[in-house]
Amino acid sequence: MESFTLTRVEMSSLLLSLTGTSGHTPLHILQEAWTKLHQREMREGSSLNAFLSTNIPVILQKIIKGGKAKGLSLQEIAALGALIEYSTISITAMQNWVKRDFKEYLGAPLEGKKYSINQAAMLFMIEDLKSSLDFRSINRLFRMLFLKPERDDDDLLVPVQLYGAYALLFEENRDSAELQQDKPWGRERLAQAAETAVNRLSHLNRPQRETVRNSLLVAAVSVQACYFQTLAKQYFNASLFLDF
Structure with missing residues (x-):
C-alpha cells in the first residue's frame, strides 16, 4: 500500500491545527496533503480506490477522530515523525534526547504525562539539525532562540512556528528547482528569503531578528542535507537490490 507522507510544512500545519489555533482542523490539513499527491485520481473520479490503497497509520486515524490534542506521547511523536519526508527519527533516539542530550528543554513533559506541541516540534527540529x-x-542554538527552558513566553519564536518557517524556506527552494526548472537558490537568495521572513516579526529587535534569520538558514540547509542523505541511501539500496 502507498505510504501517507507529509512535508515539513504540512507537519507544522498539522501540529498547529492540533492546538486549535490555526483556523484549520487536522482533518482539513490531512485532506489537503493527500489531495495534492492524488490530483489525477481526483480528476478521473477514482479517489476512493486511491484512498483505499493508502496506508493510514494509527496515529492519523486517532487524529482524524479526535481533532484537537494538547499533548502527545513520545510514541505518538515518533509515529508522526515517521511520516515526514527525508526523516529517520526513531523512538529510541528521542528517548535519549529527552533523558540526556536535551534534558534541559525536553526532560519534563509539559502537558501532564504528554509532551506539548512545541516540544514535539523541537524533537523534529533536532532530527533535522x-x-x-x-x-x-x-543546545546552544536552542538557548539563543528559546532562552529559559522553564518559560515559553520568552521564546523569540515558538518552536512550532520556527519549524514551519524553515520548512517553508526549504520547500520554496526545492519547488523553485522542480517546478520552474530553475537552479536551486544560491546563498544570497536563500538569505534574502530568510530576511524577508524575519522582517515580519515586529515584536523582535534587530539582534533578535538576526538570530532567528541565521537559525532559519541553518535549519533549512540542514533539511537539504537530510534530503541528500536520504537520496544517497536510496541509490545504495538500489545498488544492493539490483545486483543480480
Missing part, C-alpha cells in the same frame, strides 16, 4: 550540527551546537 543533527544532519549538520552536533548536539552541543543544537
Whole structure:
C-alpha cells in the first residue's frame, strides 16, 4: 500500500491545527496533503480506490477522530515523525534526547504525562539539525532562540512556528528547482528569503531578528542535507537490490 507522507510544512500545519489555533482542523490539513499527491485520481473520479490503497497509520486515524490534542506521547511523536519526508527519527533516539542530550528543554513533559506541541516540534527540529550540527551546537542554538527552558513566553519564536518557517524556506527552494526548472537558490537568495521572513516579526529587535534569520538558514540547509542523505541511501539500496 502507498505510504501517507507529509512535508515539513504540512507537519507544522498539522501540529498547529492540533492546538486549535490555526483556523484549520487536522482533518482539513490531512485532506489537503493527500489531495495534492492524488490530483489525477481526483480528476478521473477514482479517489476512493486511491484512498483505499493508502496506508493510514494509527496515529492519523486517532487524529482524524479526535481533532484537537494538547499533548502527545513520545510514541505518538515518533509515529508522526515517521511520516515526514527525508526523516529517520526513531523512538529510541528521542528517548535519549529527552533523558540526556536535551534534558534541559525536553526532560519534563509539559502537558501532564504528554509532551506539548512545541516540544514535539523541537524533537523534529533536532532530527533535522543533527544532519549538520552536533548536539552541543543544537543546545546552544536552542538557548539563543528559546532562552529559559522553564518559560515559553520568552521564546523569540515558538518552536512550532520556527519549524514551519524553515520548512517553508526549504520547500520554496526545492519547488523553485522542480517546478520552474530553475537552479536551486544560491546563498544570497536563500538569505534574502530568510530576511524577508524575519522582517515580519515586529515584536523582535534587530539582534533578535538576526538570530532567528541565521537559525532559519541553518535549519533549512540542514533539511537539504537530510534530503541528500536520504537520496544517497536510496541509490545504495538500489545498488544492493539490483545486483543480480
